[in-house]
Amino acid sequence: MAEKIIIIGAGISGMSAGCYLQMNGFDTEIFELHNQPGGLCTTWDRKGYHIDGCIHWLVGSRPGSGLYDAWNELIDMEKLEIYDHDVFYRFEDGNGNYINFYNNIDKLETELLEKAPEDKAVIMDYIGAARRFSKLKMPLGKPRELFTLADGISALIHFGPFMPLLKKWSKVSIASFAGRCKNPLLKKTLGNLFVPEMSVVFVMITTAWMHNKIAGYPIGGSLHFSRLMEKKYIELGGKIHYNSRISKILTRKSDGKKMAHGVITDRAETHYADYVVSAADGHNTLFEMLEGQYTDIKTRQFYENELTFPSFFQLSLGINRVLETEASSLIFPLSTPVELEPGNIIRDISVRVHSFDPTLAPTGKTLLTAMITSSNEAYWSDLRMNDFRKYKAEKERITRELTEAMEVRLGPLSLHLEMSDLSTPATVVRYTNNWRGSFEGWIMTPKLGLFNQLPMTLPGLEKFYMAGQWTAPGGGLPTALMCGRGVSQLICRKSGKKFKSRPFNA
Known part of the structure; x- marks a missing residue:
C-alpha cells in the first residue's frame, strides 16, 4: 500500500511536490484554503476581463536551461505559447525624456549610452555582467540536503568561472547600484528595476535570461498556467480539497521521536498521513499550525530580522480601446500625488499594458494593471475587518484618484473605462494567507546573500517537510517549482526510493 502524504497549499510549490510524489508512487492529497489552484499565481474575472x-516573465520558458526541463515534466511546454517582450519597461520623466530598458543586451547598451553617456562606467558594469551571465547555463540541481562531494565539485566547476561576478554584485543592492548614476533619468530607471533592497545581481541575471529568450510570458495568464499543473496532478491520481484551511498539524511520539502524522482543518476534520508537507505560508506553518515548537535559532532570526517582499495593491482597468503602440510596461509620473495609506504617497506609477495577451480582454479592448507596493498590510486588514464601509470607500477613492492621475499620460481613461478593480494587501492575505501580505517571501538582500536558505526539515520533527518561497530567498515561480521537486527527492530518499521523473509526453 502506497505511503500517504498530505500537502498543505495548492500553489505552484504544493502542486509541484504533489506531481513528483505521485510520479514516485506516493498517495497524496492537497488541502487548499482558496477555491482554485495557484496561490498568488492567479487570475480573476471582472466584466469580461481576465485580470x-x-x-x-517565466524563467525556463524555452529550452536552454534546466528549469525548462523541470517545467516540461509538469506542463507540455511545447504547446505553451510564449511571448517575448522587446522592452522590460519604458521609464518616462514626464518632460519628454525616456529610457527603453531593452531585453536585448546590445540594444540596451546603445540606449543607455545614448541617454546617459556621463554614466558609461555604471552602464558598462551592468552590461558587462549581463553579457557574462548570458553564458551561464543553470543546471536542474537538487536540494542541498542531498548534495554529495561529487555534486559539490560539479557545482564548483560549473559556477566557478562566474563566482567572482556573482560574489561582487550579490553584495550590492539595486538602490546602491542606481545611486552611482549622475544622470537623474538613468538613476530612477535603474532604481525601478525591482525591489530596491534586492541584490543587483538578480536583475543582471534576469536581463541575461531575457536576452537569451528563456524568460518569456506564457499566453493565457497565471491561472491558465496554474490550471495546467492542476490538470497534470489530477491525471497522476492526486486529489485537491479546496476551501480547506488547515488549522493544526498533528504530531505524535514514537520510539522517542516526534513525527507529523496528519492535519486538522478549520472545520475540525482530522486527516491522517505518513508524511506532511507544508507548501503554505511559512510563518503560519511554524508559529500557528505547529505552535512554534520546532524552530531553531536560524529560523527564528530569519522571521525576526530578514526583509520580506512588501505587500501590494493591484489596480486593474478595462479600457474600451486598443493601446497597441505602447510598450508593454510603462513607468511615468502621475499628474498629482496619490496617498494610498497613511505615510505612503506615490508620485510615479508602473503600468502593465496587456495588449500582448489577447486572452485577457475582449477583442478591441485592453487590460491595464498597476502593482503598487505597500508596507502596511495590518492597516488594510484591520480596516476591512473593523470598518468595512470605510474600507470600500478608500478603495473607491484610490481607484478614482489613480485613474485620474494616469490620464496625463494615457489620455481620457474615464471616457473608455468599462471595468475597474482594486485589490489591497488585505485581499492578498484573504486569498493566500501570506505573512504580511508579502508577494514572494524573503528578499535576496546583500546581507542575506545568494545561497542562504532555510532547511526543508525542522529540528525535532520527523516526517515533516517545508517547501516554497519561505525556505528559499528570492521567491518566484522557479523557486516554487524547484522546492516542490526538491522536497519530493528528500521524501524519496527517506522512503528508500530512487527519485524518478520524466518529460511531458515521454
Whole structure:
C-alpha cells in the first residue's frame, strides 16, 4: 500500500511536490484554503476581463536551461505559447525624456549610452555582467540536503568561472547600484528595476535570461498556467480539497521521536498521513499550525530580522480601446500625488499594458494593471475587518484618484473605462494567507546573500517537510517549482526510493 502524504497549499510549490510524489508512487492529497489552484499565481474575472495577478516573465520558458526541463515534466511546454517582450519597461520623466530598458543586451547598451553617456562606467558594469551571465547555463540541481562531494565539485566547476561576478554584485543592492548614476533619468530607471533592497545581481541575471529568450510570458495568464499543473496532478491520481484551511498539524511520539502524522482543518476534520508537507505560508506553518515548537535559532532570526517582499495593491482597468503602440510596461509620473495609506504617497506609477495577451480582454479592448507596493498590510486588514464601509470607500477613492492621475499620460481613461478593480494587501492575505501580505517571501538582500536558505526539515520533527518561497530567498515561480521537486527527492530518499521523473509526453 502506497505511503500517504498530505500537502498543505495548492500553489505552484504544493502542486509541484504533489506531481513528483505521485510520479514516485506516493498517495497524496492537497488541502487548499482558496477555491482554485495557484496561490498568488492567479487570475480573476471582472466584466469580461481576465485580470492577471502574477506572471510577468517565466524563467525556463524555452529550452536552454534546466528549469525548462523541470517545467516540461509538469506542463507540455511545447504547446505553451510564449511571448517575448522587446522592452522590460519604458521609464518616462514626464518632460519628454525616456529610457527603453531593452531585453536585448546590445540594444540596451546603445540606449543607455545614448541617454546617459556621463554614466558609461555604471552602464558598462551592468552590461558587462549581463553579457557574462548570458553564458551561464543553470543546471536542474537538487536540494542541498542531498548534495554529495561529487555534486559539490560539479557545482564548483560549473559556477566557478562566474563566482567572482556573482560574489561582487550579490553584495550590492539595486538602490546602491542606481545611486552611482549622475544622470537623474538613468538613476530612477535603474532604481525601478525591482525591489530596491534586492541584490543587483538578480536583475543582471534576469536581463541575461531575457536576452537569451528563456524568460518569456506564457499566453493565457497565471491561472491558465496554474490550471495546467492542476490538470497534470489530477491525471497522476492526486486529489485537491479546496476551501480547506488547515488549522493544526498533528504530531505524535514514537520510539522517542516526534513525527507529523496528519492535519486538522478549520472545520475540525482530522486527516491522517505518513508524511506532511507544508507548501503554505511559512510563518503560519511554524508559529500557528505547529505552535512554534520546532524552530531553531536560524529560523527564528530569519522571521525576526530578514526583509520580506512588501505587500501590494493591484489596480486593474478595462479600457474600451486598443493601446497597441505602447510598450508593454510603462513607468511615468502621475499628474498629482496619490496617498494610498497613511505615510505612503506615490508620485510615479508602473503600468502593465496587456495588449500582448489577447486572452485577457475582449477583442478591441485592453487590460491595464498597476502593482503598487505597500508596507502596511495590518492597516488594510484591520480596516476591512473593523470598518468595512470605510474600507470600500478608500478603495473607491484610490481607484478614482489613480485613474485620474494616469490620464496625463494615457489620455481620457474615464471616457473608455468599462471595468475597474482594486485589490489591497488585505485581499492578498484573504486569498493566500501570506505573512504580511508579502508577494514572494524573503528578499535576496546583500546581507542575506545568494545561497542562504532555510532547511526543508525542522529540528525535532520527523516526517515533516517545508517547501516554497519561505525556505528559499528570492521567491518566484522557479523557486516554487524547484522546492516542490526538491522536497519530493528528500521524501524519496527517506522512503528508500530512487527519485524518478520524466518529460511531458515521454
